[in-house]
Amino acid sequence: xxxxxxxxxxxxxxxxxxxxxxxxxxxxxxxxxxxxxxxxxxxxxxxxxxxxxxxxxxxxxxxxxxxxxxxxxxxxxxxxxxxxxxxxxxxxxxxxxxxxxxxxxxxxxxxxxxxxxxxxxxxxxxxxxxxxxxxxxxxxxxxxxxxxxxxxxxxxxxxxxxxxxxxxxxxxxxxxxxxxxxxxxxxxxxxxxxxxxxxxxxxxxxxxxxxxxxxxxxxxxxxxxxxxxxxxxxxxxxxxxxxxxxxxxxxxxxxxxxxxxxxxxxxxxxxxxxxxxxxxxxxxxxxxxxxxxxxxxxxxxxxxxxxxxxxxxxxxxxxxxxxxx
Numbered sequence: 001x002x003x004x005x006x007x008x009x010x011x012x013x014x015x016x017x018x019x020x021x022x023x024x025x026x027x028x029x030x031x032x033x034x035x036x037x038x039x040x041x042x043x044x045x046x047x048x049x050x051x052x053x054x055x056x057x058x059x060x061x062x063x064x065x066x067x068x069x070x071x072x073x074x075x076x077x078x079x080x081x082x083x084x085x086x087x088x089x090x091x092x093x094x095x096x097x098x099x100x101x102x103x104x105x106x107x108x109x110x111x112x113x114x115x116x117x118x119x120x121x122x123x124x125x126x127x128x129x130x131x132x133x134x135x136x137x138x139x140x141x142x143x144x145x146x147x148x149x150x151x152x153x154x155x156x157x158x159x160x161x162x163x164x165x166x167x168x169x170x171x172x173x174x175x176x177x178x179x180x181x182x183x184x185x186x187x188x189x190x191x192x193x194x195x196x197x198x199x200x201x202x203x204x205x206x207x208x209x210x211x212x213x214x215x216x217x218x219x220x221x222x223x224x225x226x227x228x229x230x231x232x233x234x235x236x237x238x239x240x241x242x243x244x245x246x247x248x249x250x251x252x253x254x255x256x257x258x259x260x261x262x263x264x265x266x267x268x269x270x271x272x273x274x275x276x277x278x279x280x281x282x283x284x285x286x287x288x289x290x291x292x293x294x295x296x297x298x299x300x301x302x303x304x305x306x307x308x309x310x311x312x313x314x315x316x317x318x319x320x321x322x323x324x325x
Contacts, residue, residue, distance in 0.1 A: 010299045012240050014072065014115050014171075016041040021239075022070035023047055024055060024104055025077025029184035029228050030119060030177075034074050037232035046070050056099040058106070065107040072115035072239060073108050075101060075157070080186065082193045083146045083216075083284055090149040097153030105160045109170055116172040117239055118161050119231075120154040120247065122224075122290055123147045124176060132253065132291035135176075135246055144285045162245050171243055175235065178251035178290045182228035182309065183316040195225065198262060199314055202269040211273040213266075216281035219259030224251050224289045227309035230302040237300045251290035252302040258283075264306060268314045 021038055025031035026047040038045050046068050053064045055077050065073075079096040086093055101118065108116050125133045126141030138158070143151045154176075161172040181195040192200070198215070205213045234250045242248060256264075262275050295301075 010241050013243055014240055016043045016072075016236065016240055019043045019071040020069070021045055021072045021074065022065075022068060023074045023076060024100075025075070028076060028078075028080075029182060029186065030180065030231060031074070031076035032184045033182065033228040033232035034076055034235055037229070037236050041236060055103060056096055058099075058103045061103040062107045062110060065104075065111040065113070069111060070108075070113055073104060073113050073117070074235060074239070075104050075116065075118045077104070078119075080150075080193070081188075082197060083282060085192075086147040086150055093149040094153055097150060098156060101153070101157040101160060105157070105164060105172065108172070109164055109168060114171060115239060116161065116170070117235060118157045118172065118174045119235070120157055120174060120176045121150065122176055122178045122249075122251070122288060123151045124154050124158070125288075127285055129288075131287050132289040133249070134291040135249055135294065138247070146282055146284050158247050165245055173238065173242055173244065174247035175238055175250050176247050176290070177231050177234075178224040178226050178249075178288075180226055180228050180231055182313050184228070185313065187317065187320075194223070194258065194261070195265070195310070195313070196317075198265045199269065199310075199317055202262075202265050202271045203314070203317070205273060206269045206271040210271075212276055213262075213271065213273060214276045214278050215258070215262055216278055217258065217283040218279050219257060219262065219275075219277045221258050221283045221285065222255040222287045222289065223258060223261070224253075224255040225261070225306055225309075226250070226252050226302055227304040227312075230304050234295065234300055234302075237298075241298065248295055249290040249292050250295060251292045253290070253292045253296070255287070255289040256306065261306075264310055268307075268310050 053060050127144040129137040158174045161174045164170040185196040187196045
């Protein structure tokens, strides 16, 4: 976890108790965590599934927002995936995410929504950004090619919030989480992020009694991972207390190697065999850790460590497998 920083007095500028908060993407990992967290705030939580509102369709989004009239919106909806998904579905990752965020921000403005929090991703930063990555690193260099489509869309979301703030005076803010995991994550053999992909692979190997698991890359890249419940906590904190044009990094301030992560997952799933690394597959950015000093100075820091978080996520995965069948 990050070292403690000098903490400024916290002033609540937007009380959540009694507020009507629309969580866009409430069925996803991030959105569902936000719904769980907001339930403790005494606010009214608004949701709409895809059958009711396709967030890629402007007319549907504007009609819903005009009817629902929320006081605040959390933009947690997005098309997400790992390296393989980003690399093979570039049009979907760029188009879908651009449409989702553009429609939600414009519709919120038209409906006179007071507060909006746009959630992005650490992949917005240049491939060769300084480590840990400060917010000021945005747009200072080329992006990582393996996820550039998603990154471009998320950068556009930040700029939209800034533009609506400047032109219309809207109190719309942005936050950039590090790599997330937890209950509700997307488990797919090819399109998921690294933690659900590893959990699924090691679980299968442990169940089958395999003596070898092969993982992508060299295992040497370093990544920062945060449990989604910590993100939801930070989201509620920022909605209550932060108003500014600059986006805010959300993370733990600590990183581990992918090989260390694989060892943790092996332990959690009960796999006792050997791990082999396929170095013909891409590593992506070699080091990526967020500078979270701004958020720490505001008075917030992550609390869930990786071992406990991975164990809880694996229990959720097993429960879902039982429910399926």
